[in-house]
């Protein structure tokens with residue numbers, strides 16, 4: 261899949277894109293099975309009792325089939341169309357969500373540096389867990405940012421529940437649909453119950469200038485296993501996604517590994533010397 265010029269412009273202008281049925285029914289089933297296997301065996305899913313969110317790191321990194329999402333032509337076309345074909349894959353999170361997530365951006369970079377690819381694994385509607393976004397709120401000059409409006413306080417401020425914030429839209433979805441959004445975009449969800457299945461891939465532009473490299477360092481000092489003091493056994497990623505990678509996949513992993521290992525040398529993968 262290649263993004264059209266209109267889709268690229270839409271993303272730049274509104275900060276998100278929703279692609280219905282990016283995956284076939286068979287692929288979607290495999291993805292759901294892969295997610296369930298990963299959260300059950302590596303992500304604490306067996307203990308989920310619905311009282312709070314269960315979350316684990318690197319949801320696509322624990323089995324070869326899930327790792328291969330990073331080789332999928334449609335995923336690469338989508339992310340590449342937004343961030344450039346040499347984008348960096350920078351992990352993500354897998355969740356059984358409980359309750360609302362409320363409005364927030366994931367970053368405040370003031371530029372298109374990072375994007376989140378969101379996989380929702382259950383049918384979701386406006387009042388039952390679907391992703392809400394405020395189009396354009398990734399822009400530093402958006403009124404919410406300029407006037408520092410507390411969107412979650414909209415009932416007290418404007419007499420409207422946050423889920424109905426003026427100008428927000430809802431991306432209702434079915435499994436197989438994909439949403440991608442700029443980390444700076446305000447997003448939320450409401451009413452999703454106590455076991456809403458969702459996982460993400462976070463990706464950034466490949467850093468090419470000293471300024472980009474500094475931004476990448478800042479990004480990875482927070483949004484990475486080291487940033488969360490999470491030991492993967494291989495530093496930036498869980499080993500399977502590295503060990504099953506061909507050269508094309510490695511292109512998306514190398515720079516984050518390099519920077520992460522500089523920032524968190526104590527977590528880097530140990531190289532076993534022969535003999």
Ligand SMILES: O=C(O)CCC(=O)C(=O)O
Pocket residue numbers: 357360361366389390391447448449458460
């Ligand atoms: O609740 C949701 O679906 C939004 C998830 C979210 O806030 C995030 O991944 O940053």
